Amino acid sequence: MTETEAQMDLRRDCIHYRGDVPCTPHKERGLHCADCPEYLRREGRILLIKLGAAGDVVRTTPLLHPLGRDYPRHRLTWLTEFPDLVPMSVPDRRRFDATSVLWARNTAFDLVINLDKDPEACALATEVLADRKFGFVLGDDGFCSAVGEAAEAKILTGVFDDVNQRNSLSYPAEIFGICGYEFAGEEYVLDRPALPASVAPASGRAVVGLNTGCGGRWTSRLWPEDHWAALVGLLRKEGLGVMLLGGPEEDGRNRRLSEATGALYHGTFPLGEFVGVMDLCDVVVTAVTMAMHLAIGLGKELVLFNNIFNPAEFELYGRGEIVTPETSCSCFFAPRCREAKPCMDTLRPEAVRDAVLRRVDAR
Numbered sequence: 001m002t003e004t005e006a007q008m009d010l011r012r013d014c015i016h017y018r019g020d021v022p023c024t025p026h027k028e029r030g031l032h033c034a035d036c037p038e039y040l041r042r043e044g045r046i047l048l049i050k051l052g053a054a055g056d057v058v059r060t061t062p063l064l065h066p067l068g069r070d071y072p073r074h075r076l077t078w079l080t081e082f083p084d085l086v087p088m089s090v091p092d093r094r095r096f097d098a099t100s101v102l103w104a105r106n107t108a109f110d111l112v113i114n115l116d117k118d119p120e121a122c123a124l125a126t127e128v129l130a131d132r133k134f135g136f137v138l139g140d141d142g143f144c145s146a147v148g149e150a151a152e153a154k155i156l157t158g159v160f161d162d163v164n165q166r167n168s169l170s171y172p173a174e175i176f177g178i179c180g181y182e183f184a185g186e187e188y189v190l191d192r193p194a195l196p197a198s199v200a201p202a203s204g205r206a207v208v209g210l211n212t213g214c215g216g217r218w219t220s221r222l223w224p225e226d227h228w229a230a231l232v233g234l235l236r237k238e239g240l241g242v243m244l245l246g247g248p249e250e251d252g253r254n255r256r257l258s259e260a261t262g263a264l265y266h267g268t269f270p271l272g273e274f275v276g277v278m279d280l281c282d283v284v285v286t287a288v289t290m291a292m293h294l295a296i297g298l299g300k301e302l303v304l305f306n307n308i309f310n311p312a313e314f315e316l317y318g319r320g321e322i323v324t325p326e327t328s329c330s331c332f333f334a335p336r337c338r339e340a341k342p343c344m345d346t347l348r349p350e351a352v353r354d355a356v357l358r359r360v361d362a363r
Helices: 003-008 024-029 054-058 061-070 098-105 119-127 149-159 161-166 171-178 225-237 248-261 271-278 290-297 349-362
Strands: 044-049 074-080 092-095 108-114 129-138 144-147 207-211 241-245 283-286 301-305 320-323
Touching (some): 044 061, 054 290, 061 171, 074 098, 092 098, 098 119, 108 119, 119 129, 119 144, 144 149, 225 241, 225 349, 241 248, 241 271, 271 290, 283 349, 290 301, 301 349, 320 349
Parallel strands (some): 044 108, 074 092, 108 129, 207 283, 283 301
Antiparallel strands (some): 129 144
């Protein structure tokens, strides 16, 4: 084949074309451009910027439904700090780093959606070339600026606690509105990874996963360790299997709880395998963390602890309920509790057990 023939055999406008490496139809089936039955002409490019946190990336995935419907032949690029949490259905998942930023700054897009108010995300959204932009850009003053009324409302809920407390929209409804859509219950999109070979579920009439931490930043959400231990005992008396869940920050706590209560604990796992371990559970009990969003994405029944956030922001899809402390929280959106006696101490294990039993029955 001559050089000219090789160039003619290359369909750069195909939605599968990747430029520097083989496309999926060629890699998996040995197809070439000239006779490829999977050729689809790319009609444009979309850039989605949603960097973090990990849970926020997962709860942004409902937006893939209307984007896929309205732009079936556009190549979607998602820039994020957590590319492993972006579904495989997104053809171009890129980590937010210097390489990806350099590429984005030199690529023309039909649509740019930036859902992060962080200055670096806003700066990139401002700089890239695009016919249309939704979400947040960088203002002349160096701060986040909104594109459209829905994005402006999202800025207000971020800077004024009282406005946030009055908000009645869930997070998916907010981001749909920013992009010109109306949220209609579209589900999260989460890939189910393979389960690690050494992991087996707890035995019982249903398996309850207890995610015992809340991250190092938001300790105002933390439930006392003795309450977790009491909950394990109550659940096991009901014939339920109990698995302890968490990452490196929860490892010491979970090992102590497992030794004291007999609850099953498999240790910590890389993020993808952790999703597989959680998939063994029928019900997940957790504070507002990444685990909450993973449970929603996996379609699990959910018991959600909440004290410092507006409960309206959570879309549970009819598969969960929120439990709150008996003492009202005075630390709205505060990462550290300001009270001598934390309100989470007044969330009784019996109340959580009752919520778990309702979710078991709702399966």
